[in-house]
Amino acid sequence: MDYLLKGIYKKEVMYRERCAREERKRQVMENDKLQCGECGFLSNTVGKAEEHAKDYCHTNFILSDDFFIDQHCCSCPTHCNSPMALELHKKKTGHTEYEDTEAKRDRLVQEYLAKIEAAMKQRDEQLRIALEKEVRSQTRLLNKKLNMRSCLDSIKQSLKFDEQQQRALKTLVTIVKNVAEHPAEEKFLKIRISTIEKRLGYVQDGFKFLELCKFEKVEGGMFLVLPSYEVEEELLKAANDELNRALSVMEE
Structure with missing residues (x-):
């Protein structure tokens, strides 16, 4: 119960x-x-x-x-x-x-827009710096090409015979080509001046042309040396173009 x-x-x-x-x-x-x-x-x-x-x-x-x-x-x-x-x-x-939620949303939107604007300004500044750098680089390269052309014209004017002119220009072509194809090999980056001055017709503009390619005279002027860290593919291409232009003009 x-x-x-x-x-x-x-x-x-x-x-x-x-x-x-x-x-x-x-x-x-x-x-x-x-x-x-x-x-x-x-x-x-x-x-x-x-x-x-x-x-x-x-x-x-x-x-x-x-x-x-x-x-x-x-x-x-x-x-x-x-x-x-x-x-x-x-x-x-x-x-x-x-x-409140609306105010928070508006604040977050404004913060987001401010970040976007800051990122765009930073990107624009980076683009501006990159463009200025590119313009300076191209201007420097153009000036060097004009100086190279002037050197080659002076070589042709200094040497009386076509054979001498061609030998001088082809010597420069060989030097530039070797460096371009073997930028890390020391034997192409260091040249004894006495071995090339006769082929260049003892004309100083030939050495000046190489200096425009960033070769430097060292050891009391006995050698021309191009430091490996100074090798510029674009500069060597410009030098090769100018040499081929000069040779083609002679062959016409």
Whole structure:
């Protein structure tokens, strides 16, 4: 008999608890809201309250007639959706600056646009620097080509016979070609002047042409040396073009 009474009492208790839960749900749906007593989070549905409890392990919820607000903390990612949540967050963190969603969105958009503008300015500055460098490089190369052409014209004027002129120009072609094809081999980067001065017709403009290719006189003027780090493919190509131009003019 006692066993039956206990079973009936237990069912009665469970029924009353279920009715109480249903009543709370009904009240929330009609007027009141559920509010977390630990952080102030405000919910207008039981589902949202249960989701919050699951995410943050907060279980202390109360019925509340608090109202919703929309405030994002400017110092951390926290979003406060009720006055209670805002006050609790202020006390806990000491943060004092807050903004609503629209203001936050506008601020983030402005920050994003500012970053884009800064990146574009930086890119434009980099392009400007690169263009200026390219212009300086091409101008320097053009000036050297003109000086090379002047040297070759002087060589042809200084040497009376075509055979002498061709030998001088072909000597320069060989030197330039060897360096261009073997820029790391020392035997092509160091030339004894006495071995080429006769082939160049003892004309100083021949040596000047090589100096325009960045050869330097060393060891008391006994050698011409082109440091490997000074080898410029574009400059050597320009020198070769000028030499071929000069030779083709002679052959016409």
